[in-house]
Amino acid sequence: MDALKLDIDEIYLGSPSQIGFRGLIRNSDCNWVVGFTGFKGYGSNLLPGFLALKHGLLFAWDQGL
Secondary structure, eight states: OOOOEEEEEEEEETTTTEEEEEEEEEOTTOOEEEEEEEEEEEOOSSHHHHHHHHHHHHHHHHTTO
């Protein structure tokens, strides 16, 4: 199996911050395989990064990647 790369991005807007995340999984040729997004409501600016990583890894696992 080729290596895969998980790229994540956190989103926070305003104060109090509306938070969300997005990401994509690329193959070893840097081609897009699948992407994901999510919104989590309100929280601190540290939370979206952790959520993006958690959801990205769970998404990859669920997809059999």
